[in-house]
Amino acid sequence: MSGAAAGAHVVNSLVTGNASGVFGGGIDVDDGTLTLENSTVSGNTASSSGGIDSDFGTITLIDSAVSGNVATGGGTCTSADLSCAGGIWNFGGTLTLIDSTVSGNSADDRGGGIVNQLSGALLTLSGTSTISSNTAGEFGGGIWIRSGTVSATADWTGSVSGNTPDQCSPTVTIGSTTRGA
Numbered sequence: 001m002s003g004a005a006a007g008a009h010v011v012n013s014l015v016t017g018n019a020s021g022v023f024g025g026g027i028d029v030d031d032g033t034l035t036l037e038n039s040t041v042s043g044n045t046a047s048s049s050g051g052i053d054s055d056f057g058t059i060t061l062i063d064s065a066v067s068g069n070v071a072t073g074g075g076t077c078t079s080a081d082l083s084c085a086g087g088i089w090n091f092g093g094t095l096t097l098i099d100s101t102v103s104g105n106s107a108d109d110r111g112g113g114i115v116n117q118l119s120g121a122l123l124t125l126s127g128t129s130t131i132s133s134n135t136a137g138e139f140g141g142g143i144w145i146r147s148g149t150v151s152a153t154a155d156w157t158g159s160v161s162g163n164t165p166d167q168c169s170p171t172v173t174i175g176s177t178t179r180g181a
Contacts (some may be wrong), residue, residue, distance in 0.1 A: 003088055007033035020046040023089070024053030025069060030042065031056045036064040036100075047073040049089040050104060057093040061100040061129075071107040085115035086134060090148070091119035097129035105134045111144035112136035112163060121148025125174060129158040139169040150174055 002142030013036075015026045025046030027034065033130065034057060041051045042065065050069035071084040086105030088095060095114070102113045102173070112134035116123045123143070125131075131142045143150060152175035160167045160174065168174075 007035075009035045009037065010039050011037045012039060015041045016043040017170050018074065020044075020049075020088045022047050023049045025050045025071075026066075027052045029054045029057035029059060029093075033058040033060075035060045035062065037062045038064060040065045040067065042066070042068045045070045045072060046072065050107070053054045053085075053091075054089065054093045055091045059088070059090070059093065060096045060098065062098045062160075063143045064100045066100075066102045067104045069105045071105075071109075071111075073108055084136075085111040085113075085144075086136070087111075087117045090117065090121050090123055091115075092120050094122045094124075096124045099127035099128065100129050102131045103133045107136045107140075109137050110169075111140045112142065113140075114143045115123075115140065115146060116143060116148045116150055117146035119131045119147050123150045124153065125150070125151070125156050125158060125160075126153040127155060127158065129156065131158075131160045132162045135164045139166060141165050142167045143172075144169055145172055 025044035050071040051066045083141040084107040086107040
């Protein structure tokens with residue numbers, strides 16, 4: 001029997017203190033949909049994708065935060081060619097941030113805040129959404145763009161700032177501003 005992909009709408013919730021040996025310390029979405037509204041994903045750990053892991057999913061954050069999550073994979077991520085996203089790993093899906101924040105996340109290797117990976121991956125920033133104060137051991141402190149598209153809506157007034165060692169890797173234009181080191 002074939003059917004629609006699974007979906008969840010999480011409202012006024014806190015996802016915290018969870019751990020995974022591989023992907024999705026806080027939340028793992030495989031080929032489904034997730035809407036987080038007025039919610040927080042924080043203090044979670046995993047080898048890769050400390051906060052949220054999405055494989056071909058559709059994720060929308062509205063007035064929500066992904067903060068203080070950790071990807072501990074280090075060498076494991078590099079040898080397996082994984083991303084080690086501290087906050088969110090968007091693998092081939094659609095990730096939309098509306099008036100939301102991704103901050104204070106860390107990855108031992110790449111993508112402290114967000115990893116956007118695979119040619120169909122789309123990250124869209126809207127409203128006051130910010131990606132800030134995230135850290136990565138190698139590159140992509142704010143966003144590591146392995147492939148795919150990063151864009152902003154016309155109303156985006158947020159920022160990608162204060163990330164270490166860089167804002168975006170490689171350098172990308174989001175809205176009307178070029179982001180990089």
